[in-house]
Amino acid sequence: MPEIAEVETVARGLRPLAGRRILAVRFGKTDFIDQPDRIETLLPGSRVIEVRRHGKMLLFRMEPAVPSPNPAMAPIWLIVHLGMTGQLVLHEAARPAAPHTHVWFTLDDGRELRYTDIRRFGHMRIASPEELTTLVAPLGADPLELTVAELRRRLGTRHARVKALLLDQHVLRGLGNIYADESLWRARLHPMRQGSDLSEEEMGRLWRAIRSVVSEAIRLGGTSISDYVDALGRRGGYQKRLRVYRRHGRRCARCSATIERVIVAGRGTHFCPRCQPAPRPARASRHSRAASAKKRLHPAPRLR
DNA sequence: AAGATTACCTGAAGGC
DNA sequence: TGCCTTCAGGTAATCT
Numbered sequence: 001m002p003e004i005a006e007v008e009t010v011a012r013g014l015r016p017l018a019g020r021r022i023l024a025v026r027f028g029k030t031d032f033i034d035q036p037d038r039i040e041t042l043l044p045g046s047r048v049i050e051v052r053r054h055g056k057m058l059l060f061r062m063e064p065a066v067p068s069p070n071p072a073m074a075p076i077w078l079i080v081h082l083g084m085t086g087q088l089v090l091h092e093a094a095r096p097a098a099p100h101t102h103v104w105f106t107l108d109d110g111r112e113l114r115y116t117d118i119r120r121f122g123h124m125r126i127a128s129p130e131e132l133t134t135l136v137a138p139l140g141a142d143p144l145e146l147t148v149a150e151l152r153r154r155l156g157t158r159h160a161r162v163k164a165l166l167l168d169q170h171v172l173r174g175l176g177n178i179y180a181d182e183s184l185w186r187a188r189l190h191p192m193r194q195g196s197d198l199s200e201e202e203m204g205r206l207w208r209a210i211r212s213v214v215s216e217a218i219r220l221g222g223t224s225i226s227d228y229v230d231a232l233g234r235r236g237g238y239q240k241r242l243r244v245y246r247r248h249g250r251r252c253a254r255c256s257a258t259i260e261r262v263i264v265a266g267r268g269t270h271f272c273p274r275c276q277p278a279p280r281p282a283r284a285s286r287h288s289r290a291a292s293a294k295k296r297l298h299p300a301p302r303l304r
Numbered sequence: 305a306a307g308a309t310t311a312c313c314t315g316a317a318g319g320c
Numbered sequence: 321t322g323c324c325t326t327c328a329g330g331t332a333a334t335c336t
Contacts, residue, residue: 001329032313056330083330085314100314119313121330160307169331177329226316226328246328266309267329 002082003056004143004174005217005238006228010088011053013231014060014113021047021108022062028102032083032117034125042076042126043105049075055139055173057081058088059132077132083121085227089114118227139173143214146172148207155195155203162198162206163191164265175210178223178245181270183209185244190276191262191269197279216241244270 002010025043030036045065052059060078080088091097093112097104103115103124115124127135141150154171155162165171166180175183184191186209189202198206222228222236225246229235243253248261248270257274 003330081330083313084328086330117313118315119328119330121313123331158306164307167330265307268327 001084001176001178001223001225002086002228003176003179003223004053004214005179005220006222006230006236007053007056007058007082007174008218009222009230009236010082011051011058014051014058014088014090017048017060017107017113018050019048021045022105023108024104024106026104026106029120030102032102032120032122032124034123038126039078039124043078046076053174054136055142055169056176075129077127077129079123079125079127079132079135080115081123083117083119083123085119086115086117086122087227087229088231089116089229089233090231138170140169140171141173143172143174143179143210146207146210148204151207151210152200152203155198155206158195160195161191161264162189162193162195163267163269165195166210167265167267172210174214177267177269178225178242179210179213179217181245182243183213185209185270185272185276186213188275190278191264191271193279244272246270 022043022045025040027033027036027040033039042064043062046062048060049063050061052061058080060080062076062078064074064076080086082088091112091114093106093110097114098116100118101114101116102120105113107113115122140154155165158165163180163184166175166183167177181191183206187202187205189198189206217223217236217238220237220241221230221234223238223242224235225239244259246268247259250259251257252259252272252275255272255274257272259270260273261268261270263269
């Protein structure tokens, strides 16, 4: 699943495209593409100036084929989000395309950049500099540029569960389910803890955990569980370092308790029940206090 | 109105 | 063997 480390690895692999020209664009299915006609009009003949990552987005800064009369319109940005199963891989043009390939960019060096996406949760569009600014504005801090103060500022006032906050791209941009679970394990924090409930010391642990998990995952080229490969089709190595993600029923590497799996924020959430102690139940509302008082007086009959 | 839940999509895996 | 159901999770829309 492409999260920050996978997208960063793909971006690094595509950086040598700077200077290359796109000669032609061809589409398969386009239901995940915004204004495919605009892409077909603007990209052929354009040149790659720069490739960068922003959160989970890949940004290609392109020099238009025909200089625009309006200088504010140049450059144009090609934005690619890999979603769940998206792949952006360089191939020799002669190679047959993999199934579910939906976009072909013909390059001026005999190669093609191909976008393949089984589930089509990905997204692709063209943006002007102004449109890019608007798209990027609501996103949170980059986990690699994060400071403890910034993390405290963004989590400290929030009553949502810390797992949900880590997944929220408006809080931090780039974390997904794998690195959220792995960071919480390393920080020894239960995923259901409230953001506002974290102590100064716990905030520091979480900050260090996020940075070390993400930077090691990037160093190893990302996590390949099912689909993910980099720009040259190579798998990552961080799947060997996972401590909780999809390891429920197995032993915790730190304390040997059994890893559990629950649903938090609608996502499979993996944690060690011993290393990551459960939060004290939140102060009950008037309604649920009354309900539990009633339960103590009149316990529901046990089934079976 | 923040926080929680659900829909979208396809293939793999498990149950019987 | 084969059909059916469930599960995976990126984000946006919808609920409470």
